[in-house]
Amino acid sequence: MKNWKLTIGFFFVFTLNVYSQDSSKVVLILKTMPTTMFDLDNTFTFGVEIPFKKVFSFQQEIGWGNPNLNVWKRERQVYPDRVNWRFRTQVRHYFHENKSHTGRLYWGAEYFRKDIFINQPRSTGRQCNAQTRVCAYFEDVNVETHRAIGGLHLKFGYQGKISNNVVLDFFMGFGLRNINVSNDADIQDEDFFLGGGIIRLDFRPTNLGNYTTPSIALGFSVGYEIKKKKIF
Numbered sequence: 001m002k003n004w005k006l007t008i009g010f011f012f013v014f015t016l017n018v019y020s021q022d023s024s025k026v027v028l029i030l031k032t033m034p035t036t037m038f039d040l041d042n043t044f045t046f047g048v049e050i051p052f053k054k055v056f057s058f059q060q061e062i063g064w065g066n067p068n069l070n071v072w073k074r075e076r077q078v079y080p081d082r083v084n085w086r087f088r089t090q091v092r093h094y095f096h097e098n099k100s101h102t103g104r105l106y107w108g109a110e111y112f113r114k115d116i117f118i119n120q121p122r123s124t125g126r127q128c129n130a131q132t133r134v135c136a137y138f139e140d141v142n143v144e145t146h147r148a149i150g151g152l153h154l155k156f157g158y159q160g161k162i163s164n165n166v167v168l169d170f171f172m173g174f175g176l177r178n179i180n181v182s183n184d185a186d187i188q189d190e191d192f193f194l195g196g197g198i199i200r201l202d203f204r205p206t207n208l209g210n211y212t213t214p215s216i217a218l219g220f221s222v223g224y225e226i227k228k229k230k231i232f
Contacts (some may be wrong), residue, residue: 022161032045033061045063046061061089063086063087073131081119092107108155113115117146119143123136146184147206174215
């Protein structure tokens with residue numbers, strides 16, 4: 001098993017080296033997105049960009065994270081048992097290169113998906129009256145809440161080289177996202193109270209239901225170009 005892993009690792013490194021020897025045609029860009037590590041719903045995110053027809057490309061990203069890796073202390077304390085998944089699928093169109101041939105502006109259309117699974121013990125009100133804000137009784141239950149987020153973005157960005165094979169991609173985008181919140185206990189009055197009976201207004205809701213909100217995408221990625229080797 002060890003020899004097999006060494007063989008695969010050697011082949012991967014050898015392939016990267018061979019493909020990176022020529023500066024003619026980029027066939028693939030391997031990417032990582034550092035900014036998603038600082039998101040409240042943090043993930044380690046990686047992606048690939050595949051150019052085609054000179055001015056178009058397809059990009060796919062996937063990310064995973066949990067509170068142990070979250071840089072925000074409050075998120076680690078409030079949600080100690082949570083898993084985040086992030087997916088982005090994008091088609092982009094590049095404009096002409098700059099005069100130094102080191103970078104290009106682009107615009108793209110993107111589908112965005114994020115799934116957050118939160119496990120929490122809760123003291124949950126039962127048979128609550130929405131008018132009087134009085135519950136018949138409270139019950140301690142362990143609840144898994146699923147916040148499923150889907151969105152569409154129109155994005156604009158600039159991708160430029162900082163070395164022969166390394167690129168930086170800066171982008172921003174605008175759109176809409178739909179948030180669907182459900183849980184495995186079918187608790188309809190979850191989080192009914194907050195701070196003395198004030199109903200919560202939250203852009204990261206845990207109350208059951210569907211929510212539509214404006215969406216903004218902003219960040220950068222670092223990529224490594226894999227290029228096609230010339231055949232003489």
